[in-house]
Amino acid sequence: MAGTNFGSCCEELKEALEGGDFEPLITVGSDQVIYMTVGLVDLEEDEPGLVDHPLFFCPFCGTKLQTPEEVRAKSGAGDEDDEDGEGEKTS
Ligand SMILES: [Zn+2]
Numbered sequence: 001m002a003g004t005n006f007g008s009c010c011e012e013l014k015e016a017l018e019g020g021d022f023e024p025l026i027t028v029g030s031d032q033v034i035y036m037t038v039g040l041v042d043l044e045e046d047e048p049g050l051v052d053h054p055l056f057f058c059p060f061c062g063t064k065l066q067t068p069e070e071v072r073a074k075s076g077a078g079d080e081d082d083e084d085g086e087g088e089k090t091s
Contacts, residue, residue, distance in 0.1 A: 006034045012060035026055065031074045034065055 006028055007014035016026045017034075025037040035052040036059070043049045054071045057064055 006065060009058050009063035009065070010061040013058050016060075026059075027052075029075075031076070033071050033074050 007017045036055040039051040040048040
């Protein structure tokens, strides 16, 4: 499993990622790491920030999606700040 094809394990995850009619809380970042939004945080801005956490197992069927090592490698270990929400604010 290469890991770039998230959503192939079950319909539920596929739909959660595609998010046709809703804003999905499970997203694949530009670093090809799959993240789950675990909460909201109040920033000093109008919109609440999303707290993302890498997802290691599918929450629906339990398939292993990625490993911590893969996440570290893909997201670039050492980057102090890898939060990118929905990608609207990239630096
Ligand atoms: Zn699944």
